[in-house]
Amino acid sequence: MGGSASRRMLGSTENRQQEDTHDDGRGLSRHGHPARSRRRKPAEPGRQDWSSWPHYDGAAAGFRGYWYPVTWSSQVTGKPLPFTICGERIALIRDNGTAYALHNRCPHRGVPLSEGNQQFPGTVSCPYHGWTFDLPTGRLSAVITDGPECRLTGKLGVRTYPVEERLGMVWVYIPIADEEPHSIDSQLPEELVSNAFVMGGRIEPRGGNWRFACENGFDEGHAKYLHRTALWRLFKPMPTWNITRIVPRGRWIFRVQDEVHWDAEFPGVGRWSNKRWWKMQPPKETFNIGNTGKADSVDPTIEAQDFPGFASLSMPGVLRIAYPKFIHYEFYVPVDEDNHRYVGVMVNFTEGWETLRFYAKYLGAIRWLFHGQFSGQDAWMVDVTDAPPEKLYRPDISLTAWRNLSEEEYGKKLAAVDGASAPEEKA
Numbered sequence: 032m033g034g035s036a037s038r039r040m041l042g043s044t045e046n047r048q049q050e051d052t053h054d055d056g057r058g059l060s061r062h063g064h065p066a067r068s069r070r071r072k073p074a075e076p077g078r079q080d081w082s083s084w085p086h087y088d089g090a091a092a093g094f095r096g097y098w099y100p101v102t103w104s105s106q107v108t109g110k111p112l113p114f115t116i117c118g119e120r121i122a123l124i125r126d127n128g129t130a131y132a133l134h135n136r137c138p139h140r141g142v143p144l145s146e147g148n149q150q151f152p153g154t155v156s157c158p159y160h161g162w163t164f165d166l167p168t169g170r171l172s173a174v175i176t177d178g179p180e181c182r183l184t185g186k187l188g189v190r191t192y193p194v195e196e197r198l199g200m201v202w203v204y205i206p207i208a209d210e211e212p213h214s215i216d217s218q219l220p221e222e223l224v225s226n227a228f229v230m231g232g233r234i235e236p237r238g239g240n241w242r243f244a245c246e247n248g249f250d251e252g253h254a255k256y257l258h259r260t261a262l263w264r265l266f267k268p269m270p271t272w273n274i275t276r277i278v279p280r281g282r283w284i285f286r287v288q289d290e291v292h293w294d295a296e297f298p299g300v301g302r303w304s305n306k307r308w309w310k311m312q313p314p315k316e317t318f319n320i321g322n323t324g325k326a327d328s329v330d331p332t333i334e335a336q337d338f339p340g341f342a343s344l345s346m347p348g349v350l351r352i353a354y355p356k357f358i359h360y361e362f363y364v365p366v367d368e369d370n371h372r373y374v375g376v377m378v379n380f381t382e383g384w385e386t387l388r389f390y391a392k393y394l395g396a397i398r399w400l401f402h403g404q405f406s407g408q409d410a411w412m413v414d415v416t417d418a419p420p421e422k423l424y425r426p427d428i429s430l431t432a433w434r435n436l437s438e439e440e441y442g443k444k445l446a447a448v449d450g451a452s453a454p455e456e457k458a
């Protein structure tokens with residue numbers, strides 16, 4: 032089973048997976064040479080570092096070259112606000128309806144521009160000495176305390192970042208070099224670009240590296256165990272264990288369930304199940320939409336996507352969980368090596384009066400049960416995860432497939448950005 036599953040995985044996952052699951056345990060390093068320093072101690076089990084995914088390993092502060100959701104559009108006003116994305120300090124401000132992002136550091140003495148305010152339309156002024164920057168370009172457009180003849184005016188400025196607004200949020204593009212950004216729509220989940228929908232969501236600063244958050248989101252093994260106590264799952268049992276394979280489709284990887292086991296007898300230990308008398312009976316057949324069972328009816332827009340599995344993931348850390356009537360998305364936004372922003376969005380593809388029903392359900396239940404307590408269990412784990420080193424197990428095929436995907440996608444991206452800037456370099 033495991034063999035046929037791994038053969039369908041992306042790229043060289045199979046070898047990597049074998050490395051993880053069939054650790055030699057004989058004091059040999061990963062390249063097969065005797066590890067001299069370990070000879071007297073028992074060998075460290077598993078994977079000691081992430082060097083087989085160099086781009087991923089290097090992306091502790093995030094993958095540059097992507098759009099990231101920062102905050103709700105309604106939060107961005109004429110009063111600048113500070114954020115950190117991919118280790119970059121950014122000030123967001125709105126002027127005349129348009130949101131702007133500037134490097135949040137005044138070149139004069141390093142005061143954050145987010146501490147300042149607007150003295151002239153289309154600009155922001157540093158609070159210290161009144162250096163004033165043009166919002167669209169970041170150029171220094173006036174220096175209030177040096178008079179109109181200030182010789183620095185127009186000669187320097189602060190970096191600006193491309194900004195878009197989608198899903199009621201302000202998104203900022205964090206460049207690799209000075210490249211033009213790709214269109215934000217090409218990075219959003221396809222079904223959110225052309226369909227009408229209503230949504231509710233939660234944006235929250237959280238502790239822990241963004242990669243732990245992303246890996247947790249797609250982690251096959253944890254949901255059925257960690258979340259078995261969530262109130263969201265009070266009346267629905269979670270499986271005990273599954274057989275899962277990873278199916279790539281376009282820029283996404285999907286988790287596909289081939290077998291779902293609702294209880295198991297563990298030799299010498301006992302029986303384990305999450306079934307309870309007050310919970311619904313688990314479904315008879317294997318299902319791939321929602322995580323507790325097959326639905327009687329599926330929303331037509333969701334059905335039309337024909338997702339091979341209910342959990343999918345794409346760069347730069349976008350998780351999609353398809354339920355029969357709505358889709359839940361998580362965007363893991365890198366802040367710095369130790370912090371991320373959790374952006375959880377629940378989307379319902381309805382229009383008109385139906386939207387009221389969704390809002391009532393979202394505010395009455397989903398917001399606190401799902402985006403609150405359930406997701407709080409994830410936040411807890413992400414904050415206390417400490418890897419590598421790590422000893423991966425069979426269900427971690429979801430983790431290694433994601434790392435492989437990000438490695439490949441980022442390699443392609445770097446090549447494209449390199450190619451785009453190459454002619455200039457040669458000239």
Ligand code: FES
Binds near residue numbers: 139140141142158
């Ligand atoms: S530090 Fe910004 S104006 Fe002086």
Ligand SMILES: [Fe+2]
Binds near residue numbers: 248253254258
């Ligand atoms: Fe979870």
